[in-house]
Amino acid sequence: MSSVSRAASSTPETFQRKATGLVREAGTLDVLVYNINFVSLGLMTALVFLFSTAFYPGANLYLTALLTFLLVIPTSLVFAFFASAMPRSGGDYVYVSRTLHPALGMMSSWNNTVWWFVYGGVPSAFFAQLGLAPFFSTVGQMAGVDWMTSLGDWFLSDVGTFVAGSALIAGLVAVFSRSMRLFFRIQNTLFFVSLISLVLTAIVWLVRSQSAISASLGEGLGEGTLRGLGQAAGDAGFAAGGPFSLKWTILAGTWVYINLVFNQSSAYIGGEVKRATRLQLWSMPIAATIAIFVLLVLLALGDKAVGLERIGQLSASQGLLFTQIAAFGSGSTVIAFLIMFCFIFAAYTWLPGQIANASRNLLAYSIDGLMPKALGRVHPRHHTPVNALLLVGAGSIAALAAFVWVPDFATLVGIFGFILGFMVVSIAAIVFPYRLRDVFEASPASARIGGVPWMSIVGALSFVALAIMAWAFLTDPSAGLNGKPWLIVMNVAIFFSGLVIYVIAKAVQRSRGVDISKRFAEIPIE
Amino acid sequence: MRIYYASDVHGSERLWRKFLNSAAFYEADVLVMGGDLTGKVMVPFVESKPGTWSARIFGKDQKLNGEDKLADALKSVRLNGFYPLVCTKDEYDALNSDPKRRDQTFKQLMREELGRWLLLANEKLSGSGVRCYVMPGNDDEWDIDDVLENAPDPIETCEGEIVSFDGVQMLSSAWTNPTPWDSPRELPEDELYDRLARLSAQLDADTPVVFNLHCPPHDSGIDQAPQLTEDLRVVAEGGEPKLVPVGSHAVRRLIEEVQPLVALHGHIHEARGAVKIGKTLCINPGSVYGEGVLDGAIVDIRDGQAMAHQLVSG
Numbered sequence: 001m002s003s004v005s006r007a008a009s010s011t012p013e014t015f016q017r018k019a020t021g022l023v024r025e026a027g028t029l030d031v032l033v034y035n036i037n038f039v040s041l042g043l044m045t046a047l048v049f050l051f052s053t054a055f056y057p058g059a060n061l062y063l064t065a066l067l068t069f070l071l072v073i074p075t076s077l078v079f080a081f082f083a084s085a086m087p088r089s090g091g092d093y094v095y096v097s098r099t100l101h102p103a104l105g106m107m108s109s110w111n112n113t114v115w116w117f118v119y120g121g122v123p124s125a126f127f128a129q130l131g132l133a134p135f136f137s138t139v140g141q142m143a144g145v146d147w148m149t150s151l152g153d154w155f156l157s158d159v160g161t162f163v164a165g166s167a168l169i170a171g172l173v174a175v176f177s178r179s180m181r182l183f184f185r186i187q188n189t190l191f192f193v194s195l196i197s198l199v200l201t202a203i204v205w206l207v208r209s210q211s212a213i214s215a216s217l218g219e220g221l222g223e224g225t226l227r228g229l230g231q232a233a234g235d236a237g238f239a240a241g242g243p244f245s246l247k248w249t250i251l252a253g254t255w256v257y258i259n260l261v262f263n264q265s266s267a268y269i270g271g272e273v274k275r276a277t278r279l280q281l282w283s284m285p286i287a288a289t290i291a292i293f294v295l296l297v298l299l300a301l302g303d304k305a306v307g308l309e310r311i312g313q314l315s316a317s318q319g320l321l322f323t324q325i326a327a328f329g330s331g332s333t334v335i336a337f338l339i340m341f342c343f344i345f346a347a348y349t350w351l352p353g354q355i356a357n358a359s360r361n362l363l364a365y366s367i368d369g370l371m372p373k374a375l376g377r378v379h380p381r382h383h384t385p386v387n388a389l390l391l392v393g394a395g396s397i398a399a400l401a402a403f404v405w406v407p408d409f410a411t412l413v414g415i416f417g418f419i420l421g422f423m424v425v426s427i428a429a430i431v432f433p434y435r436l437r438d439v440f441e442a443s444p445a446s447a448r449i450g451g452v453p454w455m456s457i458v459g460a461l462s463f464v465a466l467a468i469m470a471w472a473f474l475t476d477p478s479a480g481l482n483g484k485p486w487l488i489v490m491n492v493a494i495f496f497s498g499l500v501i502y503v504i505a506k507a508v509q510r511s512r513g514v515d516i517s518k519r520f521a522e523i524p525i526e
Numbered sequence: 527m528r529i530y531y532a533s534d535v536h537g538s539e540r541l542w543r544k545f546l547n548s549a550a551f552y553e554a555d556v557l558v559m560g561g562d563l564t565g566k567v568m569v570p571f572v573e574s575k576p577g578t579w580s581a582r583i584f585g586k587d588q589k590l591n592g593e594d595k596l597a598d599a600l601k602s603v604r605l606n607g608f609y610p611l612v613c614t615k616d617e618y619d620a621l622n623s624d625p626k627r628r629d630q631t632f633k634q635l636m637r638e639e640l641g642r643w644l645l646l647a648n649e650k651l652s653g654s655g656v657r658c659y660v661m662p663g664n665d666d667e668w669d670i671d672d673v674l675e676n677a678p679d680p681i682e683t684c685e686g687e688i689v690s691f692d693g694v695q696m697l698s699s700a701w702t703n704p705t706p707w708d709s710p711r712e713l714p715e716d717e718l719y720d721r722l723a724r725l726s727a728q729l730d731a732d733t734p735v736v737f738n739l740h741c742p743p744h745d746s747g748i749d750q751a752p753q754l755t756e757d758l759r760v761v762a763e764g765g766e767p768k769l770v771p772v773g774s775h776a777v778r779r780l781i782e783e784v785q786p787l788v789a790l791h792g793h794i795h796e797a798r799g800a801v802k803i804g805k806t807l808c809i810n811p812g813s814v815y816g817e818g819v820l821d822g823a824i825v826d827i828r829d830g831q832a833m834a835h836q837l838v839s840g
Contacts, residue, residue, distance in 0.1 A: 012570045012571070012572040012580055012581055012582060012618055013570075013582060013622075014567050014568065014569050014570070014582055014608070015567065015568040015570070015621070015628055015632065016566060016567050016568075017566055017567075017568075017629075017632055085817075086814075086817050094839075098819070098839070367798075367799065367800070367837060368837070369836060378747050378799075378801070380747075383747045383750065436818075438540065438602070438605060438606070438818055439817055439818045439819075441584070441602070442584045442602075442606050442816075442818070443584075444585070446584075512834050513826055513833065513834050514824075514834050514836045515836075516836075518551070518552060518836075518838055518840075519836070519837075519838055519839065520838075520839050521551075521838075521840065522819075522840055523544040523547050523548055523551045523820060523840035524544075524547055524551070525540055525543040525544055525547065525605075526543070
């Protein structure tokens with residue numbers, strides 16, 4: 001033994017010998033960026049300005065943002081507590097399997113995996129609809145370049161959206177097959193590039209007067225468009241404004257929630273290096289806090305510079321993104337180019353994480369005998385799960401086709417399914433301190449109030465918050481579930497399909513002499 | 527015949543107890559513990575006044591009043607992979623100011639705790655018909671070797687040996703290629719290969735072979751560990767630790783040459799998985815000893831073939 005280290009203190013310190021594996025942890029900044037990236041600041045802001053400003057009568061969007069934040073935080077903390085108590089495990093598959101039952105772990109995890117597949121279709125469509133098309137249309141219109149405007153129109157068409165989205169999915173699968181980490185390094189850089197779009201939008205709204213922006217909008221869109229805006233918006237279903245309504249204020253949060261709730265994505269990163277420090281514990285809620293702060297600032301600036309009601313009218317009648325409103329409002333083609341070009345990298349940000357997480361899960365199922373071995377094939381040189389990636393890619397392209405050509409498949413239809421999965425994780429959090437007492441006691445999440453573990457309290461709050469959001473998604477007319485019982489049935493069926501897979505896999509493996517129920521079953525210590 | 531393999535328990539008595547119970551739990555005939563048995567942290571319990579002890583447990587300062595509270599805390603500390611040391615204030619101060627004394631005390635605790643573990647194994651497994659092979663890993667001090675060699679039945683130490691059971695022969699080695707921590711049992715790749723090749727030369731050519739090598743083969747996917755800077759800081763890319771292959775070229779070469787049925791490995795905790803190198807099934811069950819969970823691998827061998835395997839987390 002070469003040395004035993006100690007730290008000076010008035011209380012007895014522990015002594016640590018020099019041994020393998022003792023490393024300094026990765027920076028919290030890295031984890032923060034990863035989580036904020038998953039929140040998709042740009043997309044969240046775009047969807048809030050596009051829909052929440054237009055179709056929620058009596059909604060106070062500042063309150064919407066704050067209430068949604070409060071509803072997300074307990075779920076965020078549930079994942080944060082779990083990630084600090086089981087730092088190397090990563091994700092609800094292990095949390096639920098160990099705490100409740102392997103079958104429930106599979107059910108919860110499979111539910112997420114399916115929705116990650118399905119949601120592969122949404123951001124890949126956004127790539128064309130919210131990224132490429134607005135870029136070419138806006139810049140083409142402002143610079144008077146017809147081919148750009150035409151190209152923008154093509155990207156908005158069904159075929160254009162499908163081609164661009166498919167190319168993005170195929171490209172990501174190809175890159176991930178070589179190295180997922182390389183991509184995320186690039187994506188983190190692109191994340192900062194996409195922030196340029198938000199920063200420039202904020203600057204335009206901050207420094208230009210309302211009249212100057214209105215004049216520039218008139219030039220860009222045509223004075224006739226602005227004069228008939230109220231009528232056109234009304235015809236398009238614009239319904240914002242009017243007396244305050246708490247119900248619509250909550251419902252408007254669906255567009256915030258679908259982004260913000262994924263601030264816990266670093267829970268899926270394994271690795272001994274993600275040590276259970278208290279700082280790590282807070283990285284997820286901090287990511288949510290930063291994201292909601294940025295949204296509030298942009299709402300306030302948009303309100304001051306254009307007016308939220310007018311933004312809602314422009315969104316409803318023209319389908320204009322907030323970035324387009326800022327781009328046109330800037331009166332400068334160069335600034336418009338920068339705003340719209342940089343926003344392309346914000347338009348699809350859900351997609352890489354979804355592909356990565358879904359393929360990681362498929363790999364884990366295969367290793368555990370819950371899926372065919374072929375899915376667990378890892379490239380001998382690059383160590384990437386190539387077959388799982390190909391399957392996720394194919395599934396995402398199929399989902400993209402559904403999103404483009406099946407009218408009932410709206411952006412928000414699957415979040416209800418995610419909520420069901422998060423509810424199971426919340427239940428696991430409630431009972432975790434009692435079922436895995438020693439793991440809990442040894443973790444930084446072991447704090448209590450009045451003898452009750454914070455983790456249990458947070459789990460219960462998360463469950464209630466999720467129930468409220470489940471109600472919101474079932475009630476919100478824009479969410480796509482209201483009045484479509486078959487979509488609700490599909491959500492519930494997907495939720496329980498993991499159980500079916502578990503039962504089938506158990507029978508198949510039993511015939512080979514393998515008992516998969518032992519996969520996560522705890523060995524007694526006495 | 528069913529083998530249950532686990533490794534890298536790093537002083538966690540909880541995991542050791544689980545390992546001993548794993549034979550009954552997974553219906554295994556043979557248990558193999560693949561090294562890195564000893565813990566990394568010593569927790570002093572300083573008697574501040576008669577019947578009262580203070581200690582820092584899991585990062586929290588605690589005052590323990592009475593023998594019962596102390597006993598509970600000692601048990602909890604042991605179960606979680608730390609070595610408790612009950613001492614007076616003077617003894618603690620002496621340890622605090624004298625690195626050599628700390629080293630000696632740590633080693634003594636390791637030996638005592640391991641001795642207790644082996645007696646526990648004797649109680650649990652004696653008469654069960656289960657064979658239990660235990661070896662140190664690269665991280666274990668030399669001081670524990672004689673404790674293992676004098677282990678009571680049915681524990682057998684197997685480091686640097688070839689042992690036979692149920693129609694297979696198992697070659698075991700605790701040694702690894704160099705690590706950033708300069709642990710006790712490390713060798714440069716060429717010397718490691720020579721050591722392993724000398725051992726493999728003793729294998730019977732007609733009997734199926736199992737490797738029990740603490741270090742996994744290089745660039746096999748079950749040897750991926752975070753890249754570190756010179757000051758042992760983790761290199762992160764895209765918010766995640768950058769993983770690089772750190773396994774042994776010598777181990778890989780030996781596997782490619784001998785092509786055993788199965789190669790069982792530990793050492794790299796985060797590289798859980800099973801891969802094929804030629805005809806050999808190479809398994810690293812990983813380790814999450816800090817979470818109180820025993821990661822292991824079940825391997826069924828029948829008629830000289832590896833019929834099935836499963837990674838389990840108990």
